Amino acid sequence: MYKVIEKCLFILAVLCGVSSSRVLELSDKFIDISNDGVWFVKFYAPWCAHCRRLEPVWAHVAQTLYSTPIKVAKVDCTRFNAVATHFKIRAYPTIMFIKGPYRHEYTGDRVKEEMVNYALRMSQPAVQKVSHADSIGYLKENHPVFFGYIGKQHGPLWEIFTIHAEKYQPHTWFYAMTHEVVKHDMKPPNETAIFVYKEDDAFFFEANSALLEDKEALNVTLDKWINAERFGFFPKITRSNINDLMDTEKYIVIAVVSENKLSEITQTEQDFKDMVEGIIKTRKRDLHHRFQFGWMGNPELANSIAMTELTVPHLLVLNSTTSHHHMPDDDPVLMTPEAVVMFLEQIHNQVAPIYGGNNWPVRMYRGFFEARTTLTNMWRGNPVLTALVFGLPLGFLSLICYSVCCADILDAEEEEAPETHEKKD
DSSP: OHHHHHHHHHHHHHEEEEOTTSOEEEOTTHHHHTTSSEEEEEEEOTTOHHHHHHHHHHHHHHHHTTTSSEEEEEEETTTOHHHHHHTTOOSSSEEEEEETTEEEEOOSOOSHHHHHHHHHHHTSOSSEEOOOTHHHHHHHHHOSEEEEEESOSOSHHHHHHHHHHHHHTTTSEEEEEOHHHHTTTOOOSSSSEEEEEESSOEEEOOOOHHHHHOHHHHHHHHHHHHHHHSSOSSOBOOTTTHHHHHTTOSEEEEEEOOOOTTSOOOHHHHHHHHHHHHHHHHSHHHHTTTEEEEEESOHHHHHHHHTSOOOSSEEEEEETTTOEEEOOSSOGGGOOHHHHHHHHHHHHTTOSOOEEOSSHHHHHHHHHHHHHHHHHHHHHHOHHHHHHHHHHHHHHHHHHHHHHHHHHHHHHHHHHHHHHTOOOO
16 A cells, blocks of 8 residues: 555656646656556647647647546656657657557647547557447447457457557557357358448458468458558548558548638538538448548648649549549539549549659649749738748849859959050050
């Protein structure tokens, strides 16, 4: 009992203070106890604007997780450099989940719901056991996407499933169950099976006997399948997850709309977004193996992909393997679901027009487009500051060039001057 009290006092000694938002403020002594318990830590610098914007969201995360074993904390890396060095912090803010010797950097969207779900998932074992049939209904209600293993928990399929559960735990949920548990909800194709459940439907991993005998091929195939299936049918696409979506090796079908500061869109954009979402919901069995649908509320990201100013709403299809993109010739607002499906079939059959790519001319033009877009946005936001930032260097450069040119002219005149005053005999 004495040791427990002593340990608790030692942990409290680490804390410089506890804010009213339930966020623990850590010092450099955190290094000594970081392996004890479960921590969700924000590494920040007071001068960082991104850190200041995250502060109220982080307070809500701490309040939501207060009744759980997860300790939500923050540490000022400008005051405690040893902590930043120990955890290899290279950017601010860095959000890290620490569970014993394991450290996982959070790279998702910095919104409360996403971070809370991430912390709750990471605090659990990578593969959780489900022993009651009633639990399946709970999982369906609370997890839009989760993976499951059915059957005896031994053999190559179970072994590789647990390996990939550890790898993809930061992104989704993994469960293990028996045939008895799922007999009323689904019919596994084999004695041992792996499935992904997303939005009221289950999709099974196809593993024949030849694949099960080749452990290396099974490892690669299952890894690709989990990575491709871990997204919902129609997620929001942002700068933080677009690279992960590119790893699915599918066509990325994007409904481009423009959200305002309140995350609102116009009714026309909402109707278009609902139409595109309805396509994958009604034809998921046919399309989801080849196409990953989603929507984008930031037209600037879509413009960067298309290298042009897109009108909203718009439809953009990105080839994740070649970085090419496709756009319909017709006005997307006037397209019917049947017309969109026909357009997607043309893309899959490689008869639709192709734009972009990843060759050097395209890269150079993309760099030019990004620079022009950045300069335009700077000018619209603050023309005076933009004029000073770019005008002063150009002015100095012009002055230097003028001085060099004028110096050459003066030198030439001085050399020619004696010839004009020679005396004639």
